[in-house]
Structure formats: structure tokens, C-alpha cells
Amino acid sequence: MAWNGGTGIAAEYRGKGVSTRLMEEAFKVYSEAGAVVATLEAIKENERAIRLYEKFGYEITDSLFYISGTLELSYTPLTCESIRPEQLPMFSFYKENVPWQCQWQSVRSGEAQIYFDSHQNPIGYSLYKRTWDQNGILEKVFLYQLELFDEVNEETIKAIFTSISEEQNKPVNFMTINASLSNPVIPLLLDLGFEKKTEQVQMVKQIKY
Numbered sequence: 001m002a003w004n005g006g007t008g009i010a011a012e013y014r015g016k017g018v019s020t021r022l023m024e025e026a027f028k029v030y031s032e033a034g035a036v037v038a039t040l041e042a043i044k045e046n047e048r049a050i051r052l053y054e055k056f057g058y059e060i061t062d063s064l065f066y067i068s069g070t071l072e073l074s075y076t077p078l079t080c081e082s083i084r085p086e087q088l089p090m091f092s093f094y095k096e097n098v099p100w101q102c103q104w105q106s107v108r109s110g111e112a113q114i115y116f117d118s119h120q121n122p123i124g125y126s127l128y129k130r131t132w133d134q135n136g137i138l139e140k141v142f143l144y145q146l147e148l149f150d151e152v153n154e155e156t157i158k159a160i161f162t163s164i165s166e167e168q169n170k171p172v173n174f175m176t177i178n179a180s181l182s183n184p185v186i187p188l189l190l191d192l193g194f195e196k197k198t199e200q201v202q203m204v205k206q207i208k209y
Helices: 018-033 047-055 085-090 154-165 185-191
Strands: 002-004 037-043 059-069 079-083 111-116 122-132 138-148 173-176 195-206
Touching: 002 018, 018 047, 037 047, 047 195, 059 185, 079 085, 085 111, 085 122, 111 154, 122 154, 138 154, 138 185, 154 185
Parallel strands: 002 037, 138 173
Antiparallel strands: 037 195, 059 173, 059 195, 079 111, 111 122, 122 138
16 A cells, blocks of 8 residues: 655646656556555645546545544543554554554554453554643643544543543643544534544545556
8 A cells, every 4th residue: 555645846836747747656656566555635625636636546535634622521430551552453443544644653652542341342442642841731632543433422532531631630632633534533523612623535546557
């Protein structure tokens, strides 16, 4: 699988066929590497770029959201296990087919947790990164993956956010990174007051040789 992590053309060279040449060269690299699937993300409003990618056979497969907000944290206990991100692929429920920014390999200084029900059955996992200000106060949490296998509800989300932030006294700002709209966590967070910052489309091309 190949990911295009970003294509841009300097303003003075736009409209001269440079983007087409770049895409052609990219597919040569994909061919040499034996890639059979090519993926990329594009900002939803960038219609010109989307048309270019569609010209090369990409199709829109999903909507991806950056949303940001805070929640009142929870005192409801939640059983969880903190693990290293590189351990996630050991679990069958880990999602590998996500935008490249959201894969464990791309999350430097990342952390991960697995969540369990009262019978010690896994009910979900998260991959995230925390940042602190110069006074050592937790400033923000970037959520790269948050997958729940059971019913998604406000109580569980609050318990997870509390577990991640290790805070119970003040709200912490959370931001999702390229989270799929098909993930039921996203509509719930929007209902709870999170705001959409950016929307992208995920595009995929099946490469045939």
C-alpha cells in the first residue's frame, strides 16, 4: 500500500502540467515498489486537487474530520491497560487501514490504551498524543484513533477521556486527527459540542498491472 503524504505546486508553476508530471512519477515509484493500493487525503474544498486525483483513478471512499472540543470529565471507573503504540498490531482488532497520519508508526511520542468491560473483554482502544505547556499542565490531547466495539455513549467517552488525560478536576481540549465520519464516536462528539475544524476526503486507487 502506498500513501501520498502531500502534493503541492508553487504558485508560479501552477497550470503548467507540473501536477500531472508529479503524479506520473509517483506511480512509477508505486510500480517499482509493487504497491497494489494507493491512498491519499485531500481537503474537501480543494476541488482542483480532487479532480486531478480522480483523473488518475482515485475514488473518494470516506470523509475525515478534525474536530476539537472539551468534555466534563468523569468519575466513572473504567478498566484500561496502557501499552506502547507499537504493540497495537499484536491485537486483531487494531485498524491498519486508516490514513497514514493515524497509524502507530506516524505518531511520534504517542501513547495507547485498551479498554475492558467488567468481564475483562476488550471494548475498544485509543492511540493518542498528549502535549503540556511550559508549566507542565496538560494542554491538549490529539486523538489519532478511538475505536469502540460496543455501544458508543456519552458515559463511556467521558470515562475514556478521563483515563487518557488523567484529569478529573478540569476539562482538557481533545482534537481528532483525520477521524472517519463512519466512526460513531464522531457524530456523538459533535452532538456533545465539538466543533469541526477541517474536513478531508480519503481517496483510494486500486493499482492494476
